[in-house]
Amino acid sequence: MQQHGSFDHVPVIDFHGMLHGDTAAKKDNERAFRYACTEVGFFYLTNHGVSEDLTEKAFAAAHGFFALPQAAKMQWHLALSEHACGYVPMRGEDGALHEAFDIVAEDKMIESDFFFGDFRQGGNLWPSSEGLPGFREALTQYSDALRLLTRRLFGAFASTLDLPEDHFAPMTDKPISLLRILHYPSQVNPAADGYIGGSAHTDHECFTILCQDGVAGLQVRNQQREWVSVPRIPNSFVVNIGDQMARWSNDRFASSLHRVINLSGRERYSIPFFVGANGDAVIEALPSCVDEQHPIKYSPIVAGDYVLEQIRKGYGDRTGGGSTIT
Numbered sequence: 001m002q003q004h005g006s007f008d009h010v011p012v013i014d015f016h017g018m019l020h021g022d023t024a025a026k027k028d029n030e031r032a033f034r035y036a037c038t039e040v041g042f043f044y045l046t047n048h049g050v051s052e053d054l055t056e057k058a059f060a061a062a063h064g065f066f067a068l069p070q071a072a073k074m075q076w077h078l079a080l081s082e083h084a085c086g087y088v089p090m091r092g093e094d095g096a097l098h099e100a101f102d103i104v105a106e107d108k109m110i111e112s113d114f115f116f117g118d119f120r121q122g123g124n125l126w127p128s129s130e131g132l133p134g135f136r137e138a139l140t141q142y143s144d145a146l147r148l149l150t151r152r153l154f155g156a157f158a159s160t161l162d163l164p165e166d167h168f169a170p171m172t173d174k175p176i177s178l179l180r181i182l183h184y185p186s187q188v189n190p191a192a193d194g195y196i197g198g199s200a201h202t203d204h205e206c207f208t209i210l211c212q213d214g215v216a217g218l219q220v221r222n223q224q225r226e227w228v229s230v231p232r233i234p235n236s237f238v239v240n241i242g243d244q245m246a247r248w249s250n251d252r253f254a255s256s257l258h259r260v261i262n263l264s265g266r267e268r269y270s271i272p273f274f275v276g277a278n279g280d281a282v283i284e285a286l287p288s289c290v291d292e293q294h295p296i297k298y299s300p301i302v303a304g305d306y307v308l309e310q311i312r313k314g315y316g317d318r319t320g321g322g323s324t325i326t
Helices: 014-020 023-038 052-066 070-078 134-158 241-247 303-315
Strands: 012-014 042-046 086-088 098-103 108-109 113-115 173-183 198-201 207-212 218-221 227-228 237-241 259-261 268-279
Touching: 012 023, 014 023, 014 134, 023 042, 023 098, 042 052, 042 207, 052 098, 052 134, 052 173, 052 207, 052 268, 070 086, 134 207, 134 268, 134 303, 173 303, 268 303
Parallel strands: 012 042
Antiparallel strands: 042 237, 086 098, 098 173, 108 113, 173 268, 198 259, 207 237, 207 268, 218 227, 218 259
């Protein structure tokens, strides 16, 4: 995907105006989204409506799971799942220095509205409540809150692309999505080790909503091939554009390379939520993103086929689960 801007920091967007503001406030938000999505591909999102209590419970669940003995975690190895959900051991993805646990959204009533789950939901491997009390509840509640936020972000992206706010709704009401908890040990010399927490990559879904702890490690690359640090801002998410949205926007939106290197001397935890389109949605250049100066760059793709192709590259024949790393 195309690398756009010469930024030296990641911008902050206050989402209050889009959620609760008047027309003028929403226009201000659209301008902020336009810069962040086209020039950087990353932004911090504040006043997003997700309670800090939910994020704290999700991190507590992550700490509890990764503190288990290795033999216990291997009971939920992704190879035991129909769709490769579950536990990814340290260096289990291309040698990267992290371990992870993946779940996908399940059918659910959220705020009196029905949300379809991911087609892979039958592959979820939930640890028993005896070993990890509250684990499933914490991650499910957190996922539900992000699913609500996801709908609102699709509306904001549509407005930013000069489309009706509900443009993406029929193509994203049954989205391919995945919640991942991640644990990164610290390392001293990545060059000598030959691996890092997460190698340079772009995400293959529409966008990612990331919650990270206070341990630095995430970096995004600008047009000058410089790595710009993306440290935690309290009560914020980091949102980055993925390949599907870049293709939809004919590369008007930037899907930027990013990586994780943890040199802090402390363990790092993060929780990304990867959001795609419906499995049968056709991703092709939007009319508002094509003109004589910007001809169509990509052939149409079916979202589900594209995601499975990318997953196979990372997991071999264990198709259906996992995602890129943040």
